[in-house]
Amino acid sequence: MNDATHCDHTTASSALRRRGFLAGAAGLAGATLLTGVTATDAAAAGDAPLRVVSGGRARASVLWWGGGSAEFAATELRDYLRRITGVRLPLRALAAPGAAVPEGVTGLVALHAGTGGRDAIPAAGLADAGRELAGVPEDSFTLLGDHTCLLLTGNGDRAPLYAVYALLERAGVRFFAPAFPAYEGHHEYVPSTRTLALPPVRLTDRPGSELRRQYAEEGFSHTAASLPPLLDWMAKNRLNTFVYPTDYLGLGVTTYDGVRDVLVREAGKRALRIETGGHGYDSFLPKADYPQFYASGGPLFDIYNPEALDAYVAKVLAFLRERPEITVFDCWPPDVGAFQKPILDRYRTPANAESVVVNELVRVLREELPGVRVERIAYASTVRPPEPEYASDPEVIVDFAPYSRNYDGHLGDPAIRANVPFADALRAWRTTHRGPLAMYEYYRRYRWRSLPVHPLATIAGDVGFESGLGLNGYGMYSEPGDWITYEHVQSLVAALAWDSALDAGAFLDGYLGARFGAGAAAAMRRYYDLTRLDPDTHGPAVLTTDYTQARAALQEAAGQATGAAPRTLLDRLTRNLDIALADMRIGLAPAGSAELDAARREYRALVHRNRFNGICLPNMQAWWRWNGPQGQSPYNDARIRQDVVDTYASPAAGFGDPGFLVLEAAGDPVALEVEAQDVDFTGHTVHWTATAPGGVVLEPASGTLKVHGTTGAAQRVDVRATADAAPGTGRITLDFRLADGTRLVPAEVAVDIR
Numbered sequence: 215m216n217d218a219t220h221c222d223h224t225t226a227s228s229a230l231r232r233r234g235f236l237a238g239a240a241g242l243a244g245a246t247l248l249t250g251v252t253a254t255d256a257a258a259a260g261d262a263p264l265r266v267v268s269g270g271r272a273r274a275s276v277l278w279w280g281g282g283s284a285e286f287a288a289t290e291l292r293d294y295l296r297r298i299t300g301v302r303l304p305l306r307a308l309a310a311p312g313a314a315v316p317e318g319v320t321g322l323v324a325l326h327a328g329t330g331g332r333d334a335i336p337a338a339g340l341a342d343a344g345r346e347l348a349g350v351p352e353d354s355f356t357l358l359g360d361h362t363c364l365l366l367t368g369n370g371d372r373a374p375l376y377a378v379y380a381l382l383e384r385a386g387v388r389f390f391a392p393a394f395p396a397y398e399g400h401h402e403y404v405p406s407t408r409t410l411a412l413p414p415v416r417l418t419d420r421p422g423s424e425l426r427r428q429y430a431e432e433g434f435s436h437t438a439a440s441l442p443p444l445l446d447w448m449a450k451n452r453l454n455t456f457v458y459p460t461d462y463l464g465l466g467v468t469t470y471d472g473v474r475d476v477l478v479r480e481a482g483k484r485a486l487r488i489e490t491g492g493h494g495y496d497s498f499l500p501k502a503d504y505p506q507f508y509a510s511g512g513p514l515f516d517i518y519n520p521e522a523l524d525a526y527v528a529k530v531l532a533f534l535r536e537r538p539e540i541t542v543f544d545c546w547p548p549d550v551g552a553f554q555k556p557i558l559d560r561y562r563t564p565a566n567a568e569s570v571v572v573n574e575l576v577r578v579l580r581e582e583l584p585g586v587r588v589e590r591i592a593y594a595s596t597v598r599p600p601e602p603e604y605a606s607d608p609e610v611i612v613d614f615a616p617y618s619r620n621y622d623g624h625l626g627d628p629a630i631r632a633n634v635p636f637a638d639a640l641r642a643w644r645t646t647h648r649g650p651l652a653m654y655e656y657y658r659r660y661r662w663r664s665l666p667v668h669p670l671a672t673i674a675g676d677v678g679f680e681s682g683l684g685l686n687g688y689g690m691y692s693e694p695g696d697w698i699t700y701e702h703v704q705s706l707v708a709a710l711a712w713d714s715a716l717d718a719g720a721f722l723d724g725y726l727g728a729r730f731g732a733g734a735a736a737a738m739r740r741y742y743d744l745t746r747l748d749p750d751t752h753g754p755a756v757l758t759t760d761y762t763q764a765r766a767a768l769q770e771a772a773g774q775a776t777g778a779a780p781r782t783l784l785d786r787l788t789r790n791l792d793i794a795l796a797d798m799r800i801g802l803a804p805a806g807s808a809e810l811d812a813a814r815r816e817y818r819a820l821v822h823r824n825r826f827n828g829i830c831l832p833n834m835q836a837w838w839r840w841n842g843p844q845g846q847s848p849y850n851d852a853r854i855r856q857d858v859v860d861t862y863a864s865p866a867a868g869f870g871d872p873g874f875l876v877l878e879a880a881g882d883p884v885a886l887e888v889e890a891q892d893v894d895f896t897g898h899t900v901h902w903t904a905t906a907p908g909g910v911v912l913e914p915a916s917g918t919l920k921v922h923g924t925t926g927a928a929q930r931v932d933v934r935a936t937a938d939a940a941p942g943t944g945r946i947t948l949d950f951r952l953a954d955g956t957r958l959v960p961a962e963v964a965v966d967i968r
Contacts, residue, residue: 262361263411264327267299270408277324277333279308282371283449283485284321287378291323291366294382297404304329313337316344318352321374322367325359325412339365346418353454354420357381364412371485372454379450380419385410388728389450391701392443394694395895396786396828398923400779401443403728421452425611425652425687426711427489429457432660433468434833434855435695435862438476439894444694445477449484451708455542456481457689459492460533463549464500465852467859470537478539490537491544491589495571498529510556513548517570518560526571527578534583542611543579545572546591553595565592565600576607589613591654598639599646608648611687614640615654621667621748624675626682632751637679644683652687653680657703663839664696664830665757665794666745666764666787668703674710674718681714695862698786698828702742729783733774741767741787754801761798765791785924790829793820800839814840819871826867826893827924832858840873861959866898866921867891868950870963871928875946877910877967879939883932886912886963888948890919890927897922899953904931906946909939910965935967942967 265273276295278288288305296302311322312334322343324335339358346356347369355368355377366377379389386405393401428448430436436444436458445456458477462468470477470490481488499515499522501508507515507522516522534540547553553564561567572590579586589611592599597616599605606612616625616636623630626637643651657673677688688711692704702725710716722742726735744764749757765788772784796817803810818840824830834849841847847854861867868890875884890900903916912931919927933946943966950958 261413263413264325264359264361264364266295266303266325266410266412267301268409268411270301272301272303272329274325274327275304275306275329277306277308277326277335278322278374279311279335280315280319280321280374282321282373283375283483284323286483287321287366287375288323290375291325291378291381294387294404295410298385298387298407299410300406300408306333308333308335311335311340313340314344315340316347316367318347318350318369319343319367319373320371322365323374323378324366325364327362335365336363339363343367346416350418350420351424352421353452354418355380356418357384357415358417359412360414364415372449375449375484376419376452379452380417381412384415385412389447390705390729391697392440392447392694394440394443394697394828395893396698396826398782398895400782401447403779421712422681422714423652423685423687423711424650425455425689426453426708427455427457427652427687427689428453429654429689429691430459430468431691432462432693432833432855433459434831434858435693436468436473437694437859437863438473439863440694441473441476442480444692445480445484445486448486448708451705452712453486453708455487455489455689457489457492457542457544460490461494461497462492463850464494464497465850465855467852467855474537482539487541488539489542489544489589490540491542491546493546493549493591495526495545496548498533499526510554512554513550514553514557514567517557517567523571523574527575530575531578531582534579534586540586542587542589543575544589544591544613545575546589546593547571547596549594551594561604563598563600564595565598566604568596569600569604569606572610573604573607576609580609587611591615592639592643593617593654597636599643602646606647606649610647611650611652612643612647613652613654613689614643614685615656616640617656619656620751621657621669621672622751624672624679626679627675640680641683644685650686651684652689653685655688655690655707657690657707658692658696658700660831660833661835662749663797663833663836664699664790665749665797666699666761666790667747667749668700668742668745669748670703670706670718670722670742670746672746673703673706674716677710677714687711693831693833694828695825695831696790696829698783699790699830701783730771730780731775731777733776734771734780734784737767737771737774740764741771754798758795758798758802761791761794765795786827786829789820789824789827793817793824793830796820797839810842814842815872818873822869822871823889823891823926826862826891826895857959862893864958865892865894865896865956866900866950866952866958867893868900868902868919868948868958869961870946870948872963874964875933875966877933877935877939877965879909879935879941879967880937881935883913883934886931886933886946887928888917888919888931889929890921890950892921892923892926895923900927900950900958901953902929902948902950904946904948906933907944907965909936909967910934910944910946911936912946933965935965939967 276292278284292305352370355373358365388403391401460470510516557567576588591613593615620632625633726738730738741764744760768788799813803813871887900919904912917929921927946963948961
């Protein structure tokens with residue numbers, strides 16, 4: 215980057231109110247780092263810029279006033295400008311803005327010419343902001359500036375932060391992904407220039423939907439360490455609500471209270487909404503504790519019993535009273551295929567029964583906690599709306615979740631027969647429900663086992679269809695464990711949630727050029743095209759062909775890319791395709807064959823070796839894939855889930871490969887690889903020890919491995935059964951600890967002595 219003054223010439227001379235402009239055309243697709251225009255040239259053109267930094271010195275100050283995200287937004291602006299220019303600008307809080315604040319404005323940030331003296335926002339600027347923001351929805355923001363002051367504000371608590379990030383995007387910053395360790399610092403791009411001047415700007419942007427959400431869902435890899443960068447990315451991409459389950463499946467593994475402190479802190483300073491709840495009335499009214507409320511047998515409590523319904527509502531009310539940060543509660547029934555017959559006999563349909571619970575909770579909260587909204591889910595047996603006599607209260611948010619849909623075409627495409635019932639149900643909800651209606655989408659599915667699935671045209675078509683019906687929100691879930699695999703999908707969904715009219719093709723072009731460079735863009739476009747298919751509707755033979763060609767496209771892109779950032783991403787995506795191809799080999803291998811056993815072992819090893827590289831997740835579906843039908847475990851296996859969660863929360867981890875050994879008594883030794891990995895990418899020395907069942911000998915039985923980043927370490931161990939070893943099955947336990955004594959999650963290797 216040269217030292218020429220950096221000026222952005224996308225400025226309009228009059229008020230511009232174009233929804234999604236920053237998230238779309240001027241975000242990734244259109245904004246570039248422009249250089250070569252001097253402040254003198256701009257002034258001569260009647261376009262005098264605001265000088266921010268020149269000659270290694272600050273020429274402006276960052277000012278802020280108000281609540282919500284304003285203070286944090288001001289520090290973000292100061293810190294990013296320092297990263298761009300190397301100069302730290304003065305930062306000052308204003309006791310008062312200096313003039314009347316427009317309605318809806320709770321805070322503001324400003325870049326003011328000079329480094330001292332006058333600390334007030336020009337009255338004309340605030341009045342101008344009032345005109346720009348008149349009648350706009352919450353989260354709308356405006357950038358108004360000349361050569362003396364650049365005002366960043368908007369409607370509501372999040373608007374100042376959105377405005378700051380919009381300004382930084384105009385300065386060439388790119389917010390690609392959360393700062394997860396697997397990115398090794400390549401989650402965003404920050405340009406560098408010694409001289410920075412900002413031309414006059416008049417830009418107001420507004421959201422296209424009210425609810426723009428990110429869900430933790432099952433939460434295998436969401437940890438106290440991963441949540442801050444995730445919420446940071448959310449704010450930078452103008453999402454406004456984070457959803458974390460109260461207690462997923464009631465197992466005590468993924469719980470809201472387990473991460474509450476970090477959520478309150480990180481969401482609070484960004485003014486993001488917090489939503490909780492999720493599947494399972496029984497999380498608040500467990501059958502084991504309240505058997506008298508399950509006379510109908512379950513899985514739902516006896517909702518027709520007033521005492522039972524009152525008890526459930528009282529439990530939820532108490533939970534919410536103790537957690538005032540929660541703004542939305544998801545009142546969802548258990549995740550089951552059908553409700554019990556006594557309930558259906560009384561209410562006729564599951565959706566009617568759900569309304570009974572939801573509407574009573576809304577009635578009580580309206581009186582007791584009017585600041586909390588309630589959400590119901592249109593999902594599985596409740597995907598269609600209730601009958602008119604059981605209609606949802608209009609204050610209820612309905613989340614429409616088309617779980618078994620097809621992703622080879624958009625939801626409203628009549629040619630995709632599997633989607634027609636969902637499109638009809640969505641239209642029925644929009645016709646009958648007077649309140650907010652939002653989409654809960656599965657653009658990253660657990661059952662896809664981290665396969666590279668990028669149905670970009672389908673996503674854009676979905677949003678076009680749904681926005682035409684007047685939907686109020688969009689959201690999808692994520693896992694840090696495989697975020698890199700779905701990086702662009704996450705960015706696209708966030709951008710479309712802000713601007714449903716976004717040109718997804720242009721957005722992809724801008725992303726590819728900014729992320730991988732112009733030389734690699736064509737090959738990367740082929741990669742995304744070759745990974746567009748829904749693996750639920752296409753077999754392993756078709757996917758193997760596409761994935762093989764997609765891997766070749768990545769190799770071609772690697773030959774064209776320059777710089778550490780694109781090469782890091784290409785390395786990760788190539789690793790992901792290696793796992794995907796191993797997954798397909800399981801699908802292609804004959805049942806009961808040695809080929810199938812080898813494919814399962816290869817797949818397990820690749821998933822374990824890459825589980826902290828941002829491209830794959832060892833969730834239940836992956837566990838089933840490498841174990842096969844004879845080694846299944848129930849979906850709600852708390853021990854397996856807890857081990858995965860604890861491993862992602864650890865600094866390092868280890869495992870044994872293969873995970874199953876067959877030993878002959880007095881026979882030859884069998885090789886076992888003991889491997890260690892760096893989870894947090896800070897480098898570790900890992901000590902391991904093995905404990906074996908009687909008659910099983912390991913040589914060596916302990917060792918030390920050094921790991922850093924994607925570079926793991928392995929040690930071969932010979933495992934044999936003695937002549938007097940009793941036939942049967944057992945387990946080798948591998949214990950891992952760090953040099954300071956910190957104990958890591960142990961691993962097990964099954965043995966069968968014959």
